[in-house]
Amino acid sequence: MAAPSSAGPEQRPIATVDIVLVTLGEEGLRLCLQRREHEPHAGELALVGGYVRPEQDADIEAAARRILAGKARLEGLYLEQVRSFGGPGRDPRGWSIAIIYLALVPEERLIAAEAAGAPRFERIDPDRLPPLPFDHARLITAALARLRSKASYSTLPAFLLGDQFTLPELKAVYEQAIGTKLNDSAFRRKLMEMQILEEVDAKASATAERKRPAQLYRLARRTLTEFDRTV
Amino acid sequence: MAAPSSAGPEQRPIATVDIVLVTLGEEGLRLCLQRREHEPHAGELALVGGYVRPEQDADIEAAARRILAGKARLEGLYLEQVRSFGGPGRDPRGWSIAIIYLALVPEERLIAAEAAGAPRFERIDPDRLPPLPFDHARLITAALARLRSKASYSTLPAFLLGDQFTLPELKAVYEQAIGTKLNDSAFRRKLMEMQILEEVDAKASATAERKRPAQLYRLARRTLTEFDRTV
DNA sequence: TTAATAGTGTCTCTCAGACATTATCAC
DNA sequence: GTGATAATGTCTGAGAGACACTATTAA
Incomplete structure (x- = not known):
């Protein structure tokens, strides 16, 4: 050497x-x-x-x-x-x-x-x-x-959205980031069970152009959270 | 700037x-x-x-x-x-x-x-x-x-073993690397289904000191393989 | 009321863990 | 045979996907 x-x-x-x-x-x-x-x-x-x-x-x-x-x-x-x-x-x-x-x-x-x-x-x-x-x-x-x-195993896609977002928006970002369609009820179930999100209190927002307004959420922790299982 | x-x-x-x-x-x-x-x-x-x-x-x-x-x-x-x-x-x-x-x-x-x-x-x-x-x-x-x-989602632990190894040995390395006990039949099932291993042809080895000798395997691919699911 | 999206409930199928059972060797 | 480990088979429970159904709004 x-x-x-x-x-x-x-x-x-x-x-x-x-x-x-x-x-x-x-x-x-x-x-x-x-x-x-x-x-x-x-x-x-x-x-x-x-x-x-x-x-x-x-x-x-x-x-x-x-x-x-x-x-x-x-x-x-x-x-x-x-x-x-x-x-x-x-x-x-x-x-x-x-x-x-x-x-x-x-x-x-x-x-x-x-x-x-x-x-x-x-x-x-x-x-x-x-x-x-x-x-x-x-x-x-x-x-x-x-x-x-x-x-697919963390809250990473949420950082492409602003501070507050609806579940359909969040699901859409995950789909873009992962590249596949996700199951709607399973997506909600998992995020709720994992306590990833918290409701923005009492405020549901009106959607921009039409239809039923959705509940707003924010991340329960402002930092990245990794899941034990997939989204 | x-x-x-x-x-x-x-x-x-x-x-x-x-x-x-x-x-x-x-x-x-x-x-x-x-x-x-x-x-x-x-x-x-x-x-x-x-x-x-x-x-x-x-x-x-x-x-x-x-x-x-x-x-x-x-x-x-x-x-x-x-x-x-x-x-x-x-x-x-x-x-x-x-x-x-x-x-x-x-x-x-x-x-x-x-x-x-x-x-x-x-x-x-x-x-x-x-x-x-x-x-x-x-x-x-x-x-x-x-x-x-x-x-837990790749063949990484196998690189702590030599070229050939038995399934019980491989399971033990995974357990050391991950830090938890694994289920025996599930471990075999998954590795086999995923076609991660190939038998070392016709040779089963005698164990060093005692009991039933185990089949020897090697990695089917010599490079790291990631799984779609966990070990 | 209608249309469209938000959100819920339930069924089923798959898969991982538990565990019993069988196989194979040394002695 | 006995004892110990290797390997297989089967049952069950949890969870993900599918999808039907209900809720809420604007027009």
């Missing part, structure tokens, strides 16, 4: 955080990409990302939140580390490590961010990805696999 | 790979630690780990395999990335990122590695961890959580 090197700064890899930002559009899950401001690949659609800054960041998640706030004007989102990719060829600037985060954002927060001056988000159908710079395609694949898998 | 920095080498974090090496001892899962050769914390028990070396490594997993081969004389193990931790305080040399891998090793491979000159592995009961340097305790916690959770 070679003698240990000091691994001085000159041989350290570049370290970046890339955020796979997902929202729920009219027609299903949408990936939010922005045009890059700087080289390389300036002007092209890509993941929201940036350098880990040792002089600023308390940890990796703090770097992710700083980047989200700075480039996307988004704060307080559901954020989960997926994994890291590294190698010599993924970034022309040199051997690099990308730590991937999955972030979920309600559509209305996106609109508010754009109104507050964030560069426009392109909402992309994840099944119709355009060619992307770097290895962003595989980063996205990894994050969406995590989303789809974790959706 | 601040102007983008070039993130020249001088502001890059240190990048290391740390490997949570797990085996199955007589009395259950055991964490394998080695004494550190170099400062900081030379001589103390710690995870097998090392620097990512941009000049050598094709990707992060290659770094992990290089470190395992170099410091532990182990090759071809089951290896899975868990997640990354980073921050200014976890390593006295500076702001650092540790990419954590879970590695599973059959006990006999460990013994062979030690015989081949690897520094001795201390087999530690994960429920009785001694104080550890850096933030290795939380890295271990993260990797063991992954092991315990994934054990």
